[in-house]
Amino acid sequence: DQQVKQNSPSLSVQEGRISILNCDYTNSMFDYFLWYKKYPAEGPTFLISISSIKDKNEDGRFTVFLNKSAKHLSLHIVPSQPGDSAVYFCAASAIGWTGNQFYFGTGTSLTVIP
């Protein structure tokens, strides 16, 4: 039961260009979304979040867009840097759920080419 989907397993982008990572979800109860970045041999690192009361959240080079009607969110990285090369996970949850259970997507491996 894949409630959070990242349909692109990999993405390659030239340094300085925009990286766009996409995520779709099926559960309409989800109202809080996060992006995590993961380097090999490390645990996921929190990157940016958005709640369903917003449609955009920006933090430096990272912007997350949420389209609730389409149940779709995206992460934009501008400009992309070689250090951004990692696996990016989208995760979703519902505020008010006990236990803070998150559902993760399968991840998108981003390669930024110098």
Next chain:
Amino acid sequence: EPEVTQTPSHQVTQMGQEVILRCVPISNHLYFYWYRQILGQKVEFLVSFYNNEISEKSEIFDDQFSVERPDGSNFTLKIRSTKLEDSAMYFCASSVASGQNSYEQYFGPGTRLTVT
């Protein structure tokens, strides 16, 4: 900067044996979690723990699994009678509390469990 630590980094065990994976969450955090990631698959939620009891668990977290906070700092995941399919990377995470302002979960580096 405070971080979640996990030991060991890699655990090899024989099928049928019991393993204990250890985690030290960030000291002022109150919610603790275990996730796993089977190679090539997504990160899956196992269990969350608050106030010395399980607050939520997934279907994966059956009677084979248990969690414990044996003292004020450690948070452990015990897997009894391990199976080949338990081979995965196990991540511990912690957060300040539940609720809208504290959803950021900090993850440890993971323990790679290999069951042979």
